[in-house]
Amino acid sequence: MPEGSSEQPKRPNRPTMRDVALLARVAPKTVSRVVNGVPTVDPAMAARVREAARKLGYRPNLTASSLRRGDGRTRSIGMLVEDAANPYSAALIRSVEDIARERGVLVLIGSLDEDPARERELAQEFIDRRVDGLVVVPAGQDQGYLRAEQQAGTCVVFADREPRLLEADAVVSDNRESAVTAVRHLMAAGHRRIGYLGDLASITTAAQRLDGYRHALEVAGLPVADALIRQDLTTEQAAVAATREMLALPEPPTALFTSQNLVTIGCSRALRELGMQDRVAMVGFDDFPLADLLRPGISVMAQDVEAIGTLAARILFRRLDGDRTPPATTVVPTRLIARGSGEIPVAAALAVPAAAVEPPAPEPPAAAARAEGALDV
Amino acid sequence: MPEGSSEQPKRPNRPTMRDVALLARVAPKTVSRVVNGVPTVDPAMAARVREAARKLGYRPNLTASSLRRGDGRTRSIGMLVEDAANPYSAALIRSVEDIARERGVLVLIGSLDEDPARERELAQEFIDRRVDGLVVVPAGQDQGYLRAEQQAGTCVVFADREPRLLEADAVVSDNRESAVTAVRHLMAAGHRRIGYLGDLASITTAAQRLDGYRHALEVAGLPVADALIRQDLTTEQAAVAATREMLALPEPPTALFTSQNLVTIGCSRALRELGMQDRVAMVGFDDFPLADLLRPGISVMAQDVEAIGTLAARILFRRLDGDRTPPATTVVPTRLIARGSGEIPVAAALAVPAAAVEPPAPEPPAAAARAEGALDV
DNA sequence: TGACGTCGAGACCACGTTGTCTCAGGTCGG
DNA sequence: CCGACCTGAGACAACGTGGTCTCGACGTCA
Numbered sequence: 001m002p003e004g005s006s007e008q009p010k011r012p013n014r015p016t017m018r019d020v021a022l023l024a025r026v027a028p029k030t031v032s033r034v035v036n037g038v039p040t041v042d043p044a045m046a047a048r049v050r051e052a053a054r055k056l057g058y059r060p061n062l063t064a065s066s067l068r069r070g071d072g073r074t075r076s077i078g079m080l081v082e083d084a085a086n087p088y089s090a091a092l093i094r095s096v097e098d099i100a101r102e103r104g105v106l107v108l109i110g111s112l113d114e115d116p117a118r119e120r121e122l123a124q125e126f127i128d129r130r131v132d133g134l135v136v137v138p139a140g141q142d143q144g145y146l147r148a149e150q151q152a153g154t155c156v157v158f159a160d161r162e163p164r165l166l167e168a169d170a171v172v173s174d175n176r177e178s179a180v181t182a183v184r185h186l187m188a189a190g191h192r193r194i195g196y197l198g199d200l201a202s203i204t205t206a207a208q209r210l211d212g213y214r215h216a217l218e219v220a221g222l223p224v225a226d227a228l229i230r231q232d233l234t235t236e237q238a239a240v241a242a243t244r245e246m247l248a249l250p251e252p253p254t255a256l257f258t259s260q261n262l263v264t265i266g267c268s269r270a271l272r273e274l275g276m277q278d279r280v281a282m283v284g285f286d287d288f289p290l291a292d293l294l295r296p297g298i299s300v301m302a303q304d305v306e307a308i309g310t311l312a313a314r315i316l317f318r319r320l321d322g323d324r325t326p327p328a329t330t331v332v333p334t335r336l337i338a339r340g341s342g343e344i345p346v347a348a349a350l351a352v353p354a355a356a357v358e359p360p361a362p363e364p365p366a367a368a369a370r371a372e373g374a375l376d377v
Numbered sequence: 378m379p380e381g382s383s384e385q386p387k388r389p390n391r392p393t394m395r396d397v398a399l400l401a402r403v404a405p406k407t408v409s410r411v412v413n414g415v416p417t418v419d420p421a422m423a424a425r426v427r428e429a430a431r432k433l434g435y436r437p438n439l440t441a442s443s444l445r446r447g448d449g450r451t452r453s454i455g456m457l458v459e460d461a462a463n464p465y466s467a468a469l470i471r472s473v474e475d476i477a478r479e480r481g482v483l484v485l486i487g488s489l490d491e492d493p494a495r496e497r498e499l500a501q502e503f504i505d506r507r508v509d510g511l512v513v514v515p516a517g518q519d520q521g522y523l524r525a526e527q528q529a530g531t532c533v534v535f536a537d538r539e540p541r542l543l544e545a546d547a548v549v550s551d552n553r554e555s556a557v558t559a560v561r562h563l564m565a566a567g568h569r570r571i572g573y574l575g576d577l578a579s580i581t582t583a584a585q586r587l588d589g590y591r592h593a594l595e596v597a598g599l600p601v602a603d604a605l606i607r608q609d610l611t612t613e614q615a616a617v618a619a620t621r622e623m624l625a626l627p628e629p630p631t632a633l634f635t636s637q638n639l640v641t642i643g644c645s646r647a648l649r650e651l652g653m654q655d656r657v658a659m660v661g662f663d664d665f666p667l668a669d670l671l672r673p674g675i676s677v678m679a680q681d682v683e684a685i686g687t688l689a690a691r692i693l694f695r696r697l698d699g700d701r702t703p704p705a706t707t708v709v710p711t712r713l714i715a716r717g718s719g720e721i722p723v724a725a726a727l728a729v730p731a732a733a734v735e736p737p738a739p740e741p742p743a744a745a746a747r748a749e750g751a752l753d754v
Numbered sequence: 755t756g757a758c759g760t761c762g763a764g765a766c767c768a769c770g771t772t773g774t775c776t777c778a779g780g781t782c783g784g
Numbered sequence: 785c786c787g788a789c790c791t792g793a794g795a796c797a798a799c800g801t802g803g804t805c806t807c808g809a810c811g812t813c814a
Binding site: 013014057059060061062063064066067074075076078083084085086087089090091093094097098104106107108109110111124125126127128129130148152153265268269272288289290293294295 | 460
């Protein structure tokens, strides 16, 4: 039998300040000073300390440091998103990470899958590890459980969706107004029967987008038909099915507004499977990669995800730096990107009921791949 | 002026075990026992402690706990990926997170952007926070800098790419063999001039894929032409440009093998801009969302990202549980997914030099959206 | 040369928690 | 009825670090 056969994970013997101090023949406190770059240390002594640290492979323990330090900062923040694998969440994570990096702050990640219980559990886990702050895309309807943590000094900033029953900073898109813009864009192409395909009705932003859809129709004097509204589509498959069902109605919509990117993709897939992608107009909420490579390209209301993440992080750090101004919600503009699918005229849908004939492509030539975009609120 | 106007961020006064102990009239150690669920506590006393904790909003400080605890575990791991916003990295993060969650372990994220210096810096930052382990998609050519940390007890598992100059567990795809499969698939459609468009030559996996490409050609007795090999394409734009240039050669390739998903997308875009997407065959490495929605669908060698992440995490935790078997590399099978682009026959390219005539679509009908896949090594 | 000021290094302790030990009180067998 | 044994709660110290204070050495100037 070789040496050390103890099966239980024994504590790794990492060198500490004490070890470095012993080797450099100084007091531990002096090592601390050198590590923290305190200038009032004899250069020769500092060199000796650094040499000893190098020789031992010493690395400071930030865990212990933050415990003792006056500010108690751990130099880490927590981030709660819908799903780290979702392109929207992924982009958000990355932009927050970039701002955090500027300050040497690390980012902890948690995916919620729209589960309010997970939101609370993970928030608690982050807090138990004493993160300096949180960036949260809430899944639940009530963030009041965070009030005690705010008072205990943990800064919280919300991204994408505003908090409920809690006062805190938030960075969001104007979902309602953007939905209005999207629906009006479809109406401008002559559409009068416009379907709505949406995410979970309980998600604030989904509700706001539906509200915008309804409002746009009402202002235009068009009826809001229940048969043309489908919600709670949480998977691509559900969106495919809902699209098929809606288009099979006696009076099917000639255009669709999809309120989230999985839904948009599912809808797009259904239209292609039915061969109707050039006859039924569609505008989606949220941009996604390759939307411009499809034929027709998918017109979307694009959120500026990077801006949302960057702003949320900047606001969080401003708070951590002592900003005590009242919490505020920052609204980031969205942008309509016309790529073809949203500009299909109503005539295309009415011309051929269900034939195999391809209508002439109503999209701009391929050369103009990146289409123009109009700025909105 | 209100109260506490001290501008400097004062330490938040969070209740500690001592506070709970005082209120419950027990010793701090008893609170510790209750919090940790030690069964040898008088039930009445435990109830009193829990009530006091609830009343004060007490939350244990895992930072202090891990400092004092025998195993020194922080119940957090670090993950170094190429870019958290990239779909491949995002999927990897999510699958690691899911395994970690089962154990109440949180995940710290760091994006490297293929920068070896960042790899070392971030690994160091994670270690300074005493993560229990690391899952690394390395950017650099030498991971020897981690040897000391391994010996100090930090477990490291590599994902997607094997480590260099370091013995550690790794979970990877068989890149070389998969590239051979992809190229042979193109050869099966009659192609003899096959171009290679690849990522940074310094990335291990890119080199392996190029190697497989070369090997497949050599075995088939075909020449390996330098003009048909382009590397170091780090952006979609670079891939677009390289594709254009290669197709403008006097003897252009009739098929392309792209070694990474950004390159695949760039190549796809270039083909569409040239109107050649139905004449030049293409197989990409790495699957990506919407690859099946394009026309033709993009044929790919799909890596099983979820399996790679899940396995890497499981191996990491097995190590943390005390597994001391020698480090090993686990190979995860890839899968050829035929969607149309890879099955375009050589005849399509040779038929029409540069006309506007559309050849009959050589792809399967739209109904069979999810095409068949063959299993490989 | 001596009183004083300055400056840098170390002693000491606390941050919040838990491992270890002690000890009071109870149980049980001889 | 007493000693051995067990049970459960508290005292104490320590994890690795940094804030605070002390103290010796040195320099300055009268």
